[in-house]
Amino acid sequence: MMEQDAPGLTCSEGLQDCHVKSVSQFSAAVPDPNDAVEVTHTQLRVMLCCSDAQDCEPCLQIIITVKAAEQVSEESGEHGDEEESFSLSKSEESGQNVLLQPTALVKVGLSSPGHSEIWKTLEFKLSLSASPQSTHELLLTEAVRFESPVVVQVYAQSKGTHNVQSIRFPSLEEVCSMNLESHVKDCDAPRLRAETDPRTNVVLLHLENPNARGDDLMYQMIWDEVPGDILAWPKGEREMVLPSNFVTPCLCFQVWWKGKQLRREFCPFNNQSDTLERMQHNVSVSLKEFPVSGGGTGLSWNVTAPCRLEAEVWLCKRELSGGRCEEVSGSRQRLHNHADAGWRATRYGHLKTGEFNVSSHPLLCVQIKIHGMETHFEPQCPFARSRWKWSLPLLIGLLLMCLAILGAYFIQGVLKGYVWRWLKEDDVKGAVGGGHVVLLYPPDGNQALPGLMCHLGSSLHALGFSVSLDLWSQAELSVLGPVPWLHSRLDRLKRQGGKVVLVLTQAAWIKAEEWGAQGWERNRYGEEEEAGRSNPASSPCVDVFSASFSCILADYLQGRAGERFMLVQFESLPPETQGVAWPLPELFRGLHVYSLPSQSLGFLTELAGARQMATASARRKRAGGLRVASRALARGLSGFTAGTTLLRFAGMSQSCAGLGESGEMVPLQPGLITPPSSPDTSPKISEVEWV
Template sequence: MRVFSCEAKYCGCEEINEAMPVNRLLLNNLTTSTILYCKEKCSPCIRVQLTVSLAGRESKWSRGGSGSKSSKNNADEEIEDEEYNEGFELIYLSAYHSMNGINRCARLKVRFHPTDHELNISPKGTVELRCFRAYVSSNVLIKAFPKRANQKDLQQTHEVEDCTLEDFLENITWCKVPNINTTLEDETQVAVINVPENSYMLFKYNVVPRFDSTNPLVIDNLKMTEVRLNFSDIVPCLCVQAWSAKIEDAIRAEKCPFSQYKQFQENIWKLSGLTVEYKGKALQWTFSSPCSIVGEISLCSKTGDSAALCHEIPHSRQTIQINKLSEFQSVDPHPSLCIKIISGDHVNFSCPFDSGHSLLWKVKSEVKHRNVTLTILHAINEMNFSICTVKGNKCDHFLQNMEVINEQMKQLNLISQDCFQVWRSDVQFSPRITICPFDIYARARWTPLLVPFLILVTIVIFTITIKTQILKGCVKVIKFKPTATVADCSTNGKVLLLYSLDYNLFEKLVSTLAYVLCELKLQVAVDLWKRRELVDQGPLPWFHSQKNKVTEEGGKILILFSNGASMKYNEWFQSSEGTIPMHDPYDGFMASLNCVLPDIIKGNVFGKYIVAYFEDLQKKEDIPDIFNIMPIYSLPSQLPEFLQEIGVPANVKSGWKATSYQSTIKNSLDNVIKECQLWEQTHMPWSQDHCKLKLISEGQQENDTMTHCPLIQMEMLSMI
C-alpha cells in the first residue's frame, strides 16, 4: 500500500523560519549521494533521501503542549481540522556550499492517506529530493528542518567527488583537461612541450616557498600550442600546467616531465643565487633556488682564492632554508669573512665584504732578530681581540695581555718564530687572520739578493750545458734523486698518501716513498708538503678536499700503516664508543680516518684504496681487520705488485729495465728503513710486545692502556 507521495519545489531560504507550520512527520534518517545530472551539459548533483514516519492521532492534540485537548477557542480548532483534512505536511531542506557560501533551499510537500492517522498507526516511508546542484570536489552541508517539538534538525556534510571519478571525467566538461606532451631533442638540446588548441599553458617551479623567477615563461599565461625550452633553462622540479581557454575557472592539468632526468640537476645551481645584506651586526642572507636543496651554510675565514682555503668559523653552520630570509647574528664585516654553501659534492662560497666595504681593523707585524711586534689598528673603540699561536695542527691561545697604545691601537711584543691567528672576540663570528712574521721577514731580507742569484744560476746552467754537449755519448746512469721537489711530479695519475707521524725518521721514510712515486710520473698529495695549506684549512677540511680531488680524477688513496697508525686507529675507534682519546683528535692521521671510515663502512673502497706497510717495521696481523677489504702490500718485497696496483704508467717502466728501476727503489727505501729500525731499537725498548707483556702481568686491564702505552712515549721522544 502506498503510504506517501511527494512533490519537491525549490524555494527561497527565507521561508525556513519560526513561522513554519507545525507538522506531524517524524524525521528518522538523512542520507546523501552524488549523481550526475545531464540536460544540455552534465553537472554533479546531491541526491537527498529522508526516512520519515507519521505520528499517531494523538499528535493532533499535542500541539497545545500537553496530552489533553487544547484549551484554544473553537475557531482555532476548526482551522487545525481543516489542515488535517488537506492530508499533507511540509519538510524544508537546505544545502550550504562552503566553497563559495551559496545556500540553496527546497520544500517537500508530503501527502498521505487521511485514514492512516485515524487508525492510530505510524506508517513509515522514504521521500527524496533528486538534485541539489553542486560543484566538483566541494563540501556541502545538507540540513532537514522539521517543525515539531523535541526533534532536532537532521544534518550531514556531503563531499562531492573530484574529477578522478570516471563518470565525471567522461561527462563533465569542466573535468576535461588538455593533454601535455613533452619531447626531448638531444641534438638541438631543446625540450618541446605541446598542448591542444584553445588551451592556456603555464610553467611553474614545484617548490615551497615560491621561487621568484625573471623567466617570462614562468610569469605569464601562454596561449600557444608549442613551447621550446633550452636544456640550460630546465630543472627537475619545473612543471607545466595546461587548461581550457573556453571554460571559466577551468580545472588545470599539471605534469612535471623532467623530474627523473639527472642531466638537469646541475642547472639548479646555475639558477640559484645567494643575496646578503649587513644590518646592524647581523648578516642577513637568502638562498634563492628553483628546487628544494638539502645542504648547509656556514661562515669561514678566507686565506686564498679557493673555497678549499676557507676555514669554517666554529658554531656558524646552519641548515639551508631556500627562498626564505635568515641571518647570522653578531658578525664582523671583515673582507676575509665569507659564506660557504655545501650540498653533496657542491661547494660554493662568496665574500660579501670583499670590496666596497670599509676595513674596520687590520694587523701589522715587525721582526727584529727574534723579537716580534704585533700591532692591531681598529676604527671602532670598543673592539676586543684574541690571539693564538699555530703549533702544527693546533692553535694555542696566547694568554699575555696586549698593551693598549690608544683607543684604536693595541700592541703585543713576544719572542716566537710561529705563525699567529688574530680575530675579534667581542662578536660571535669573526674571521681568523693568519700572520707569519718570519715568512714576511725572510722575503723582505732575501728579495734584494734574488736577481743576482738568478743571473748566477743562469750562467752556471749555460756552462753545464756546453760541457754536457762535449761529454755526449757517455753512459747514462738512472738513479733516484733524494732531493726531488713536489714540482717534479707529473700529472699522469694522482695519489693521496695517508700516514701516521710516529717519529722524525719515519717522516723521512714517508717522504722517500712519496719522491719515489713522483719519479714514476705520479702526482702525490701528502700533508708534509702542504704544511701551510693544512694550517689555513685545518686537517679535516684539507683531507676531505684532497680526497675529493683524487677520487674525481680516478686516482688512488694509499694508507701507509705503521705501529703508530694501528694504535691511533684503535684510539679513534674507542673514542667513538665514548672513551676519551689521549691523543690530539686533530692529529693528521686521526683526522683522515674521519674521511676514510665512512667509505669503508659503505663498502665504497674498490679501485680507490690501497694499504701498504713496511715489513721490517710492522706486522701484517697488526693492521686492523676492517682494512682487510682493501688490497694490502708489504714493502719492499711486494714492490712490483704494489706499483701495478697504484697505477704506475707503462711508459715509465718501458724506459727502464725492470730489475734496474725496482732495485733502485728498493735500495732507496731499504736505506731509510734500516735507519728507522736502528732508531726504534735504541729509543723504543718498550715495543708493542713489551706493552702486551706488561698488561698480562697486571691482569685484566682496559684496552686503552695497551693502546696508549707506546703512543705517549713516542710523542715525547719525537719532541726531544
C-alpha cells in the first residue's frame, strides 16, 4: 500500500529535470527516443494506492532501470568542450553547479484487453559526474483495474528495441480475501449467519452487517453448482426462515448488495450430520427394467438427490414373510460426490444412474445408504406382487362389511329428513362461517369444467361463504387485468378470512410444470424476469390462474405454504392419464389436496377455518352443521356430474353462461368488486330446496 498523492514519476539519484507526459494513444504518433540511455531492466509491481486509510484503489508501479548509452558517452568525451552539448544545473541539495547531458527520452506504453492503449513519455537528464556504467531508476505509477492483465512496453532506442513485461492485477475477490475490507470500499459485502432454533428445529438466516445506505440485499442459493432463483432479502428484516427442504450439506449462498460487483459466498451446512438427516427425505432410489441386446432384460437404478452423494447402492432379496432383505452378493456399487463422478444436474437436483447385470424378480429390491448416516433407507421393491390368500373367515368378514355399508346407507336415507328438520339453514351457515372463497381454474378442453365451477361456487355461496369466480367477473377482469383482480381478492381474503381454491386438472398440472420449467431455464441462463408476467394474448382465466403461481411460490419460500391456497380435484375429471397418476408438481407441494365429492367434509372444514368455541354444545353443533353441509355439497356435486341436479337454489340461475353474460352488461361502479350477477353481490338466499 502507498499514498495515492505520490508523484506519477519518481527519479533516483543522478537523474534531474524528470517529467512525464501523456501522449496520443497511437504509438506511431509518439516521439521516438533519442538513444541517450539504454533500458537494462523493467520490473512491475501491483499496489494499492490510498488517498486515506479507507479509500484504496488498484495501481501499477513500473520500475525502469537505465544507464547512459555507450555511443552517447563516447561522443561526450570527444566533444566535451562544446557548450551546446551540455547544460549546467544547480543542485538543490548542495547548491553547486552540476554538468548534465542533454535530455533523454523513454517511451512507455500500457495496454489492457477491452481498453485503449496509454502512452507516456519520460524526460530526464543524466549527470556527467556519474559513472558511465552506473544505473538509475525511474518509478512510474499508473492506475489499473481489478483482475486486469496489463502489457507494458518500454522503448529507449529509436531502432525499435524495447522491453516488454506483462502482469495481471488480482481480482476483487482475491484482494478482499486478504482482510482488506476496511481499506477497499468495494470489499463491502453482506455477511450471513445460519443457526437452528433448538425448540422448533427451524433454520434461521441472520444478516450480520446491514447496509447503512439501505441498499437492497440480493441472494441466490446454489446446490453443487446448480443455481436457484435470484431473490431479494425481505426489506427491513434482519433474519429469515429457511424452508427445511432447502437445507442440504451442499447448499451455499451467494450474497451481494444490488448494483455492486463483489459477491460473497458462504456454505453453512458443510459436514453437518443433522443436515444429512434433513436431506434424506429428498433422496430417492428407483429400479426399473430395460431391454438388452440379444433379447432379455436388465435392471437400471436411479438415485435423485439435492446434492451429489457419497453413498452405496445394492440389490437385496426380501424374504417371503416380508421381513429382512438379504444383500445380493457382488451387486454393491459406490457413488462419489465428485463433479466428474457421473452426476447429472436436473430441475430437481442431481441424478445418478447405473445398471445391475441381473433380471427382475418379485422378491428383488434395491437399497441405498448414505455415508455419514447410521440408518439405511427402506428397500424399494418395484416387482413385488400382491398375494392374497383368500379364506373362509376373510370372505365372511367382507360379506358382513358389505351388509353393514348397505345398512348404513339405508339408515342414512331414513334419517336424512329428520336431520334437516333439526338443523336449520342458519345452523349450517353458522357452522361454515362467513369466510371468502376465490375459485380459480385453468382453461381446459373439457366442456363440463365451467359448469362444475359455477355449480361449486353457487353451492358454497348457498352454504354461507362469499365467493369470487373469474367467470362471474369478466367485465372487471377486462378493466383491471388478471393480476390486480387477483390481488384485490387476496386483500379481501386477508380481511375476511378464507382460502384461494385452485382446481387441479390435467391442464393445471401441465401449466404448473411448464411454469416451473421456465423459471429453471431463466435462472440457468442468468435471465431475471418476473415470474408473474403473462401473455397479453391469453384469456383472462389463463392469466388469473397463472398469476397465482407467483403468490404460491412466495408463500412457500417464506415457510407459509398452504396458508392462503389449497387444491381441489373433481373425481369426474381426475388429473390422470391412462390410469397412471402423475407426481404432484413441485410448485403445489405443501398445499392440501381434496377430492370432491368424496372429501367434502375435509374441504369445508379447512374453508371454515379453526374457531374457538366457548362450550362443548357449541362445538357439537358446529361439527354437526359441517357434516350436514358436506353431505349436501357432496350430493349436489354427484348429482351435477351424473346429469341430474339434486341441489337447487331458490332465485339463482343454474346456467354459468347466463351469470357471465349478465355480469358483462352491468358497468363497474365505484366500490363494486364484482358484477351484481355474481354471488358476491346477489341478494342473500334464504331458502335451500332439496330434491
